[in-house]
Amino acid sequence: MPLCVESPSPPERGRGQVRGRRFFRAQIGSPSYNRRMTNYLNDVEELAAQVPDGALLALPPEYSFVPMALVRAIIRRGVKDLHILTVPINGLAADMLIGAGCVKTVECAAVSLGEAGPASRFGAAVESGSVKIIDSTCPAIHTALQATEKGVPFMPLGGIIGSDILRYRDDWKVVDDPMGEGHGRIVLIPAISPDVAIIHSPLADRDGNVWIGRRRELATIAHAAKTLLVTVEKIQDESLLASEATAAATLPGFYVTALAQAEMGAKPLGLVEHYAPDHDEIAAYARESRTEEGFNAYLQRTVFGAQEAAE
Amino acid sequence: MSYSRDEFLITTIARLLETDDVRHVAVGAASPIPGAAALLARKVRGGMPRVSLIHGKATNPFCDGGREIFDAAGQGRIDVFFLGGVQIDGQANLNLVGTGEYPTVDKRFSGSFGSAFMYFTVPKVILFRPEHSRRVFVPKVDFISAPGVSDPDVHRPGGPKFLVTELCVMSFDRDRGRFKLESVTPGRTVEEVLDNTGFEIDVPETVAETPAPEEERLALLRSSVGVEVADTYPAFAKDVLGVEVAA
Numbered sequence: 178m179p180l181c182v183e184s185p186s187p188p189e190r191g192r193g194q195v196r197g198r199r200f201f202r203a204q205i206g207s208p209s210y211n212r213r214m215t216n217y218l219n220d221v222e223e224l225a226a227q228v229p230d231g232a233l234l235a236l237p238p239e240y241s242f243v244p245m246a247l248v249r250a251i252i253r254r255g256v257k258d259l260h261i262l263t264v265p266i267n268g269l270a271a272d273m274l275i276g277a278g279c280v281k282t283v284e285c286a287a288v289s290l291g292e293a294g295p296a297s298r299f300g301a302a303v304e305s306g307s308v309k310i311i312d313s314t315c316p317a318i319h320t321a322l323q324a325t326e327k328g329v330p331f332m333p334l335g336g337i338i339g340s341d342i343l344r345y346r347d348d349w350k351v352v353d354d355p356m357g358e359g360h361g362r363i364v365l366i367p368a369i370s371p372d373v374a375i376i377h378s379p380l381a382d383r384d385g386n387v388w389i390g391r392r393r394e395l396a397t398i399a400h401a402a403k404t405l406l407v408t409v410e411k412i413q414d415e416s417l418l419a420s421e422a423t424a425a426a427t428l429p430g431f432y433v434t435a436l437a438q439a440e441m442g443a444k445p446l447g448l449v450e451h452y453a454p455d456h457d458e459i460a461a462y463a464r465e466s467r468t469e470e471g472f473n474a475y476l477q478r479t480v481f482g483a484q485e486a487a488e
Numbered sequence: 489m490s491y492s493r494d495e496f497l498i499t500t501i502a503r504l505l506e507t508d509d510v511r512h513v514a515v516g517a518a519s520p521i522p523g524a525a526a527l528l529a530r531k532v533r534g535g536m537p538r539v540s541l542i543h544g545k546a547t548n549p550f551c552d553g554g555r556e557i558f559d560a561a562g563q564g565r566i567d568v569f570f571l572g573g574v575q576i577d578g579q580a581n582l583n584l585v586g587t588g589e590y591p592t593v594d595k596r597f598s599g600s601f602g603s604a605f606m607y608f609t610v611p612k613v614i615l616f617r618p619e620h621s622r623r624v625f626v627p628k629v630d631f632i633s634a635p636g637v638s639d640p641d642v643h644r645p646g647g648p649k650f651l652v653t654e655l656c657v658m659s660f661d662r663d664r665g666r667f668k669l670e671s672v673t674p675g676r677t678v679e680e681v682l683d684n685t686g687f688e689i690d691v692p693e694t695v696a697e698t699p700a701p702e703e704e705r706l707a708l709l710r711s712s713v714g715v716e717v718a719d720t721y722p723a724f725a726k727d728v729l730g731v732e733v734a735a
Contacts, residue, residue, distance in 0.1 A: 287599030300596040315602035316558035336608035339635035361641040393553030
């Protein structure tokens, strides 16, 4: 039984600011921020119900604990107008959400299926203008989340000057080194606080603590997000904080809004030391998603068909 | 000894990693040829440089999340990194975003990844693009993911040093913002390079031939180094180097 299922409420907005960006301190620290115990939900459908339309949704990178079962549930729920942020890159999850019509804006350093080839639904949507593209670069996305981690409104980052990425980012500012140390011009990246972040993990305990191994970007995402939804392969009784070895690789439960078990929850992507990526399945997706018709057939078979089989 | 195009590119890149200033080589995602070159250079040099393959397991030293490779580069701890481009122009500007007018480009590619930072911070960036054509080597890129050169008031310890293609090796002079032809692949010609390059380059009076893979290095590549390559790139090690490792 779920302990508590809240109906999704739209995230708070700062005074006239872009949702999820400025006034992040007030938002994370506001009464709406969930300081209660982690909610243990029954399944991915209940987790997906926590993702409101229009949310700024952070996705982990392809190699790191991507909650594909939850992504499929979000598609089934028909969530609209998402602003997805890839941290810092993504592939299958972003491409499927875009192809399924869940996405209004893509903010990314790259969207690619890696060795399986290009992310075709992403490419088609950007070329046709059906999604808004906000190009970034990997360290800028990390930096924007780190600014939120530290509770500061922006953070400087080297490089970038002279790129067209900067030219099209009117939210990034260039200043002369304010310390007068002769560093020259430097870019300021505004903080980003995702409304919702989603991750998968091999293991959680009963206190909402989640094992993330050395994938520390998951901690950064969690620290910066207002709501964190987690799927796990397994829930164990013993606390992950009981041993220093597991504690060092653990995300504490006070960052975790809600959690549900989802075995094989990263499939067809891999989960380190648990299962390898299903390269045949990923290649099949890459092939079928080249056309909209092929993508829709894939979605019927693997997303909507899966639900029917479960019911 | 006969060799494949990929083996030739690996030994060509490895030679650029055999100088004392190369202490730590980092290799990004899905880059088996640069990765194999770095592992070969390490074997030839007896343990130097350090090689960090970000998608490896034991060969991936990064334990502080996705940001660590960029932070390490910003600290000056990475000497060599590899970048490519959908388009590259004569000023070494890179385009990884798309062709045509931004943002609704004619053909969208994956995105800039970390290029806009690594190009500024890593002292010896090697541009690697096997396809040598006027489609790739254009007069001016349609979108600058990362600029080849910067104004003097921009802090920039890093930048492009070499370009390796299937036809040639070029060096890049950052002060002049120009490529110079260093050597041409055996069996190919300077004319062929110029015909397939959409920008002006400096061509010395005599241009050397890029050495063919040395026999002992090919042997290493197809044995002990190949096993190391297989740890991160099993399909590549099997198909290109003929090295199969039991899972």
